[in-house]
Amino acid sequence: MNIKRFVGRTTRDALALLREALGVDAVVLSTKPCADGVEVLAMAPDTMQQIERMSAQPAVQPKPAAKAAAAATEVKDDVEQLSMSTLSFQDYVRNRMLKRREAAMQAEAAQAKSAEPAVEPEMSPLQARLAARMSAPAPITPPILREEIRAGADIPMPSLADADHAARSRRDQQDMMNELRSMKGLIEERFGALAFMEKLQRQPGQARLTQKLLDCGFSPALIRKLAASLSPETVDESAWAASVLERNLLTNEAQAALEDQGGVYALIGSTGVGKTTSTAKLAAAFATKYGAANLGLVTLDAYRVGAHEQLRTYGRILGVPVHTAHDRASLEDLLDLLAAKKMVLIDTAGMAQRDSRTRELLDMLGHRSIQKLLVVNAAAQGETIEDVLISYRATLAKGVILSKMDEAVKLGPALDALIRHKLAVVGVANGQRVPEDWHRLSSHALVHRALRPTAGTAYRLDASDMNLIFAAPQSHAVAPTTLHA
Ligand SMILES: Nc1nc2c(ncn2[C@@H]2O[C@H](COP(=O)(O)OP(=O)(O)OP(=O)(O)O)[C@@H](O)[C@H]2O)c(=O)[nH]1
Ligand SMILES: [Mg+2]
Incomplete structure (x- = not known):
């Protein structure tokens, strides 16, 4: 195949070189910019004719002379078009073959029409459709054994890329679930703290008692129990707590x-x-x-x-x-x-x-x-x-x-x-x-000593510190304590 490359500063320069070398009938295959300007690939006209001959062989041969003439004209038209475009060579050949096949089919149809016997009665459009359907080969449908088999057959086999994608999406889902769980815990914790603080605000006696017992070193587990059993009517919550503790301390x-x-x-x-x-x-x-x-x-x-x-x-x-x-x-x-x-x-x-x-x-x-x-x-x-x-x-x-x-x-x-x-x-x-x-x-003396006010130190809790201590949900508390109120 005689394909040549021409390089010019501009497309015009490259085409001028091409025309000089291969003549005006040369077929331009591609033009693209290159380091020296523009590169044009072109083919000599006789090479094009060779290709056309090769591609036209299986098709129905019209008269060779007429065909050559027609082809020459078509190629010439195309060349004119192509010299101005950047269509690839393959596209060009494909278009040519399609055109050629269309022409051959039209010629065959015309021939068949002229060869039809004159005695044949003319068919109505409906008859023609029926005849066409009967002569057409029956469509081959594969036997279906079971519905689910067919359904399975329709499902494409997962590729490695699909499996990777599925694993990634599973991981993402898991991450999202974990995120949601930790958010749930956080919300519960905040609501727990708010509920407790709200309760303490509603019952200032409970708040005072909680703070006092925390200051004295009692455990949150025991304080919760005591605070929960404090009646809103109790006037002196410290005295009440002391009496409960005394009753529960064995001596x-x-x-x-x-x-x-x-x-x-x-x-x-x-x-x-x-x-x-x-x-x-x-x-x-x-x-x-x-x-x-x-x-x-x-x-x-x-x-x-x-x-x-x-x-x-x-x-x-x-x-x-x-x-x-x-x-x-x-x-x-x-x-x-x-x-x-x-x-x-x-x-x-x-x-x-x-x-x-x-x-x-x-x-x-x-x-x-x-x-x-x-x-x-x-x-x-x-x-x-x-x-x-x-x-x-x-x-x-x-x-x-x-x-x-x-x-x-x-x-x-x-x-x-x-x-x-x-x-x-x-x-x-x-x-x-x-x-x-x-x-x-006695238990009275011990509890009295335990509830004695301690001096203010860095370890002393203020009201807002209680929020931190009681923010945790109840399930985190130590083993439940039974107090005899
Ligand atoms: N402040 C104070 N010191 C105490 C008291 N009881 C004991 N000590 C002191 O604590 C230290 C240790 O006392 P020990 O009686 O030896 O203690 P232990 O339990 O027998 O010690 P080991 O036998 O070594 O386990 C000694 O210096 C005691 O004087 C107390 O009630 N108050
Ligand atoms: Mg000892």
């Missing part, structure tokens, strides 16, 4: 004091809470009343260097020998030995509430005659006290000794935990002095 006031009851007591608790000091205080209180001869002292704190010396020193002052037990068997032997004593006190080694040895200690104290007294630091955080009560299985103990009362700025957290776990306060220690700083306090 076994009806029972005799420990030193009067006698028995075998083991003092357990976390490190440094005052177990040994409290043992000494209790021993001194007993010895003063019933004499040192009726008292037995045992220490399990044998493995810490010099630890048992602390109790031995107190024993020497009281005139009571201190025995050491290393394991459960030796402890049981000692208890047999001291069976005649009215009171036996067992001092134990302090362990962090989460120490695995705490369980071993509790097992060692499994003897049925031993009653456990859990020593709790009244100055510790509410959450720590809670943890200690659980780890030391406080509910199995006879009661709790609240130590270091003198160090506690707020008594609320300790009393709150004891109320919620229904534990009795059997003694309190409010200083290091033995035996002076040992007392038995």
